[in-house]
Amino acid sequence: MNTYGEVIRNIRTNKGLSQKELYLDIISKSYAIEFEKGNHEITLRLLEQILDRLMMGIDEFFYIYRGYKLSKHDTFTNKYSKAGNNNDLEALFELYQELHQREDLISQVHLAEVRSRIRLMKHFNLTGKFENSVILTEDIETITNYLNNLQSWTLQEIQLFTNTLNYIDYDQRDILFKTLIKSMKKYEAHERGRDVICVMLTNMIYELIMINQISSAEILLENLNNISSPQYQMLFFKIVYKYYNGLIKIKRNSKEEGTKLAQSAIDALYEFGEPYQAKTLESILSQILQ
DNA sequence: CCGGGAGGCGTTTTGCAGTC
DNA sequence: GACTGCAAAACGCCTCCCGG
Numbered sequence: 001m002n003t004y005g006e007v008i009r010n011i012r013t014n015k016g017l018s019q020k021e022l023y024l025d026i027i028s029k030s031y032a033i034e035f036e037k038g039n040h041e042i043t044l045r046l047l048e049q050i051l052d053r054l055m056m057g058i059d060e061f062f063y064i065y066r067g068y069k070l071s072k073h074d075t076f077t078n079k080y081s082k083a084g085n086n087n088d089l090e091a092l093f094e095l096y097q098e099l100h101q102r103e104d105l106i107s108q109v110h111l112a113e114v115r116s117r118i119r120l121m122k123h124f125n126l127t128g129k130f131e132n133s134v135i136l137t138e139d140i141e142t143i144t145n146y147l148n149n150l151q152s153w154t155l156q157e158i159q160l161f162t163n164t165l166n167y168i169d170y171d172q173r174d175i176l177f178k179t180l181i182k183s184m185k186k187y188e189a190h191e192r193g194r195d196v197i198c199v200m201l202t203n204m205i206y207e208l209i210m211i212n213q214i215s216s217a218e219i220l221l222e223n224l225n226n227i228s229s230p231q232y233q234m235l236f237f238k239i240v241y242k243y244y245n246g247l248i249k250i251k252r253n254s255k256e257e258g259t260k261l262a263q264s265a266i267d268a269l270y271e272f273g274e275p276y277q278a279k280t281l282e283s284i285l286s287q288i289l290q
Numbered sequence: 291c292c293g294g295g296a297g298g299c300g301t302t303t304t305g306c307a308g309t310c
Numbered sequence: 311g312a313c314t315g316c317a318a319a320a321c322g323c324c325t326c327c328c329g330g
Binding site: 018019020029032033034037 | 291292293294295
Binding site for chain 1: 325
């Protein structure tokens with residue numbers, strides 16, 4: 001693995017910048033040399049200043065540093081959501097095997113998360129229904145014990161909650177959500193944070209609609225609408241917003257209008273090339289219409 | 291003007307023995 | 311097992327000097 005300095009040197013020379021041009025007033029000349037040779041590391045504060053001169057953010061730098069790959073954890077998150085969204089059991093099972101070999105706490109929690117997802121999907125493939133009873137209680141315990149100990153939540157922890165909240169019982173979920181909400185506010189200004197929060201709200205709203213907590217669902221739905229507001233990359237959540245409004249209308253006895261709204265959201269998902277998401281929403285709609 | 295080496299200096303971390 | 315004290319090692323950064 002290259003050092004940070006070696007990667008920076010590569011980027012610098014590709015831009016045709018001299019060491020002076022890059023490092024002036026940030027670190028000394030000779031320290032810059034040692035840094036580029038990999039003999040010294042520098043603090044994050046200095047690295048950030050250097051990256052700023054290279055017109056690069058810290059996340060992009062780490063992406064390049066890993067050879068244009070995402071970090072280890074992103075790989076988990078990516079693999080997990082990719083496999084989950086595409087209904088790819090084989091990929092999920094591979095992930096499961098990988099985690100099984102590790103012993104640290106976080107891997108145990110992820111293991112419970114993946115195993116639950118596998119069980120849920122296997123059952124869905126057989127019956128066409130999502131049934132929480134197929135999840136192991138020990139897995140739910142592993143996850144809730146972990147989340148219960150959190151004073152403040154990171155985005156990855158919010159994602160964990162999102163991925164598993166539908167198996168956690170209502171009271172427990174409510175307690176967790178109350179501690180989560182404090183951390184949630186802090187991430188409203190954070191681009192990826194907003195994304196993570198939108199996904200979480202989407203799942204929460206779904207659960208609330210299914211247990212007929214319609215007014216709570218409406219409150220969260222308004223939150224979803226506000227937080228996902230102006231950016232076009234949030235279009236997906238706009239579609240979801242429309243879809244849930246449809247479901248709520250059905251629940252409030254405007255069956256025809258609601259179905260029309262929900263169906264148009266599903267059509268939009270097909271049009272944007274999200275067939276698995278669309279199918280999931282379709283299956284939920286038909287469950288509700290029964 | 292550039293990259294590179296030697297060495298200095300203050301701060302932080304680490305290893306380890308001793309104490310509570 | 312947790313805390314304390316302390317020396318050695320490592321780290322982060324610098325200045326000064328050198329050769330191409």
